[in-house]
Amino acid sequence: xxxxxxxxxxxxxxxxxxxxxxxxxxxxxxxxxxxxxxxxxxxxxxxxxxxxxxxxxxxxxxxxxxxxxxxxxxxxxxxxxxxxxxxxxxxxxxxxxxxxxxxxxxxxxxxxxxxxxxxxxxxxxxxxxxxxxxxxxxxxxxxxxxxxxxxxxxxxxxxxxxxxxxxxxxxxxxxxxxxxxxxxxxxxxxxxxxxxxxxxxxxxxxxxxxxxxxxxxxxxxxxxxxxxxxxxxxxxxxxxxxxxxxxxxxxxxxxxxxxxxxxxxxxxxxxxxxxxxxxxxxxxxxxxxxxxxxxxxxxxxxxxxxxxxxxxxxxxxxxxxxxxxxxxxxxxxxxxxxxxxxxxxxxxxxxxxxxxxxxxxxxxxxxxxxxxxxxxxxxxxxxxxxxxxxxxxxxxxxxxxxxxxxxxxxxxxxxxxxxxxxxxxxxxxxxxxxxxxxxxxxxxxxxxxxxxxxxxxxxxxxxxxxxxxxxxxxxxxxxxxxxxx
Amino acid sequence: xxxxxxxxxxxxxxxxxxxxxxxxxxxxxxxxxxxxxxxxxxxxxxxxxxxxxxxxxxxxxxxxxxxxxxxxxxxxxxxxxxxxxxxxxxxxxxxxxxxxxxxxxxxxxxxxxxxxxxxxxxxxxxxxxxxxxxxxxxxxxxxxxxxxxxxxxxxxxxxxxxxxxxxxxxxxxxxxxxxxxxxxxxxxxxxxxxxxxxxxxxxxxxxxxxxxxxxxxxxxxxxxxxxxxxxxxxxxxxxxxxxxxxxxxxxxxxxxxxxxxxxxxxxxxxxxxxxxxxxxxxxxxxxxxxxxxxxxxxxxxxxxxxxxxxxxxxxxxxxxxxxxxxxxxxxxxxxxxx
Numbered sequence: 127x128x129x130x131x132x133x134x135x136x137x138x139x140x141x142x143x144x145x146x147x148x149x150x151x152x153x154x155x156x157x158x159x160x161x162x163x164x165x166x167x168x169x170x171x172x173x174x175x176x177x178x179x180x181x182x183x184x185x186x187x188x189x190x191x192x193x194x195x196x197x198x199x200x201x202x203x204x205x206x207x208x209x210x211x212x213x214x215x216x217x218x219x220x221x222x223x224x225x226x227x228x229x230x231x232x233x234x235x236x237x238x239x240x241x242x243x244x245x246x247x248x249x250x251x252x253x254x255x256x257x258x259x260x261x262x263x264x265x266x267x268x269x270x271x272x273x274x275x276x277x278x279x280x281x282x283x284x285x286x287x288x289x290x291x292x293x294x295x296x297x298x299x300x301x302x303x304x305x306x307x308x309x310x311x312x313x314x315x316x317x318x319x320x321x322x323x324x325x326x327x328x329x330x331x332x333x334x335x336x337x338x339x340x341x342x343x344x345x346x347x348x349x350x351x352x353x354x355x356x357x358x359x360x361x362x363x364x365x366x367x368x369x370x371x372x373x374x375x376x377x378x379x380x381x382x383x384x385x386x387x388x389x390x391x392x393x394x395x396x397x398x399x400x401x402x403x404x405x406x407x408x409x410x411x412x413x414x415x416x417x418x419x420x421x422x423x424x425x426x427x428x429x430x431x432x433x434x435x436x437x438x439x440x441x442x443x444x445x446x447x448x449x450x451x452x453x454x455x456x457x458x459x460x461x462x463x464x465x466x467x468x469x470x471x472x473x474x475x476x477x478x479x480x481x482x483x484x485x486x487x488x489x490x491x492x493x494x495x496x497x498x499x500x501x502x503x504x505x506x507x508x509x510x511x512x513x514x515x516x517x518x519x520x521x522x523x524x525x526x527x528x529x530x531x532x533x534x535x536x537x538x539x540x541x542x543x544x545x546x547x548x549x550x551x552x553x554x555x556x557x558x559x560x561x562x563x564x565x566x567x568x569x570x571x572x573x574x575x576x577x578x579x580x581x582x583x584x585x586x587x588x589x590x591x592x593x594x595x596x597x598x599x600x601x602x603x604x605x606x607x608x609x610x611x
Numbered sequence: 612x613x614x615x616x617x618x619x620x621x622x623x624x625x626x627x628x629x630x631x632x633x634x635x636x637x638x639x640x641x642x643x644x645x646x647x648x649x650x651x652x653x654x655x656x657x658x659x660x661x662x663x664x665x666x667x668x669x670x671x672x673x674x675x676x677x678x679x680x681x682x683x684x685x686x687x688x689x690x691x692x693x694x695x696x697x698x699x700x701x702x703x704x705x706x707x708x709x710x711x712x713x714x715x716x717x718x719x720x721x722x723x724x725x726x727x728x729x730x731x732x733x734x735x736x737x738x739x740x741x742x743x744x745x746x747x748x749x750x751x752x753x754x755x756x757x758x759x760x761x762x763x764x765x766x767x768x769x770x771x772x773x774x775x776x777x778x779x780x781x782x783x784x785x786x787x788x789x790x791x792x793x794x795x796x797x798x799x800x801x802x803x804x805x806x807x808x809x810x811x812x813x814x815x816x817x818x819x820x821x822x823x824x825x826x827x828x829x830x831x832x833x834x835x836x837x838x839x840x841x842x843x844x845x846x847x848x849x850x851x852x853x854x855x856x857x858x859x860x861x862x863x864x865x866x867x868x869x870x871x872x873x874x875x876x877x878x879x880x881x882x883x884x885x886x887x888x889x890x891x892x893x894x895x896x897x898x899x900x901x902x903x904x905x906x907x908x909x910x911x912x913x914x915x916x917x918x919x920x921x922x923x924x925x926x927x928x929x930x931x932x933x934x935x936x937x938x939x940x941x942x943x944x945x946x947x948x949x
């Protein structure tokens with residue numbers, strides 16, 4: 127057999143050929159481009175078109191970006207500088223406007239000597255958010271608190287904060303940092319106290335007004351705890367709310383006055399009409415987000431309730447608010463309410479706007495969360511019942527964690543929408559960063575005629591904030607992912 | 612019986628609501644601050660500067676009213692109002708006074724129950740075109756594209772004008788002044804039309820101002836003035852006579868610089884009454900006797916306000932035109948101060 131073989135085959139290779147690289151068209155960038163950009167005649171055409179569009183955009187806008195001017199006192203001076211450096215007829219961005227007016231985009235008319243207060247409140251906002259965003263995670267919480275500490279060190283120094291405030295705030299954050307090491311769960315108490323602290327920092331005035339206002343919640347809780355054994359859970363909660371409202375309506379002011387007279391301590395108060403720019407957008411946005419979620423959850427549960435009145439009220443509220451455009455609600459807040467209130471009432475415009483924005487977002491969130499509730503299999507509800515849990519325990523321990531997890535993407539997109547909608551307050555004469563501040567900057571004869579720069583500046587900051595929220599929601603989804611798809 | 616109860620109730624309601632609305636003067640005094648509805652930002656007429664201080668032609672009138680009522684021109688809170696919210700803000704009592712380049716029209720005066728107490732600026736709608744278009748009159752704009760802000764009276768005026776002159780045009784609608792200016796400069800329209808004062812301000816800030824001209828035709832009447840609520844005549848009088856006091860001051864050559872000197876030395880009886888040296892004119896109106904002197908001291912006379920904010924010498928460079936005193940061929944005329 128072997129001889130036959132030796133006669134038919136003259137040469138037998140006994141070593142392997144070294145592997146040859148794939149042909150140039152089948153590897154690397156060329157292959158990728160052939161497969162992804164030039165695979166069919168249609169794709170070739172689309173690719174060429176895309177390249178042309180990109181080329182056109184870049185060639186049209188690049189000189190404008192490259193000729194940016196940062197130091198000038200007016201638009202005409204910007205134009206002179208551009209003409210001098212890049213030749214006659216060249217166009218260039220005039221960022222000098224941002225350099226001169228950035229503080230109005232950020233703080234509105236907030237007095238310059240008090241800028242450290244919103245800056246501090248913004249830093250502490252993250253300290254307060256950390257226990258919520260990263261519940262029980264010592265490492266992430268510590269990281270955020272460290273970042274807040276670094277941020278405050280730099281910004282408070284730049285904003286020229288008074289020494290005591292500087293020290294106290296650094297001590298506070300350092301204390302929180304220690305707290306995060308010892309008992310990360312307990313930091314939630316700071317989060318609960320933060321709204322009052324933030325309100326006091328931003329609006330100023332007597333230190334007692336936020337404390338006494340927060341004491342209203344203490345009254346609510348006390349009445350609730352004392353009343354529950356005697357009259358049951360829900361009536362006790364109702365009585366607590368009534369007691370708290372009475373406290374705010376009748377006792378709040380005299381108590382504040384008495385305490386202020388006994389122990390006067392306060393900071394310069396700042397009026398609402400001085401708020402503007404991103405300070406205003408963030409105040410409205412963050413308050414709206416923080417309060418709309420719990421209200422939205424309650425509304426969603428109310429809509430699913432068997433109790434007729436609760437259900438009717440929830441459905442009525444949700445459908446009414448969702449059926450009306452936000453601008454209509456804002457006009458109601460700014461104009462119509464004034465007709466109903468007794469003459470001379472001074473009901474803060476920002477507060478009115480916040481309340482209606484919160485309601486608006488809550489109605490949308492209620493429907494988003496109802497979607498999450500509806501997505502849960504019936505068995506989950508039955509299992510919770512079988513365990514002997516009462517309604518609130520079942521919601522808290524079984525239903526809501528799952529429903530909220532399902533709804534995260536929609537909840538966050540509602541939040542992002544809410545934050546961007548804060549620019550609509552320009553229509554009721556508030557200084558939102560996009561239209562309000564831009565308009566007053568353009569009304570200055572020095573900057574009249576400036577067009578793209580304020581939009582780009584404000585748009586970039588909005589993008590950063592909204593993109594941050596979106597990335598966090600994706601992180602949260604990954605973290606909470608329990609299925610094995 | 613039932614009818615009389617009804618009428619009684621009606622009368623009480625009217626009285627209460629009347630009381631609620633009347634007495635703005637007392638409200639302002641009690642509050643110690645004037646709340647003035649202003650523009651959200653209009654070059655030369657009212658806008659806050661980099662440090663947040665409001666300045667402008669309309670703003671100065673608010674300050675003058677504050678000086679008259681409270682004796683201090685700084686005690687004003689400016690509440691920015693948009694075109695949509697301005698009249699409601701006034702009606703609902705959120706502002707005491709609206710000085711926001713609002714045109715006095717029949718329906719605003721009657722249906723909206725507002726009172727325009729004076730005209731502090733006579734404006735009118737004009738056209739701006741590029742010089743190389745070769746047009747010297749608005750009537751030659753046949754077939755032109757015109758940039759126009761939507762939802763304004765200027766849009767209707769424009770349609771009327773072209774219809775009356777039997778010529779055609781192509782509107783390019785824009786949202787606001789800054790966009791209009793950009794579109795016009797980019798060549799999206801041949802002509803830009805808005806109030807002549809606004810055109811002058813836009814032209815002044817264009818990179819090639821010399822290549823643009825404002826056509827001579829003024830196609831509408833736009834008397835702009837301070838507005839108060841209907842039915843509060845005392846407050847209306849205060850605002851009206853504050854404005855007239857500024858006019859009389861210009862007529863008599865009283866400026867913020869020489870007002871004290873004039874008050875001490877004048878022999879003119881009307882000036883004496885105006886500055887509170889003799890008579891009790893201020894007290895009759897419910898303000899202090901030297902109220903008008905305070906106003907002139909704080910903001911100057913009408914001519915000074917004009918020159919400082921929008922007049923020749925500023926970048927906007929508006930001529931007095933119709934807003935000159937009646938003695939100089941304009942329309943600004945104050946009744947006798949007696």
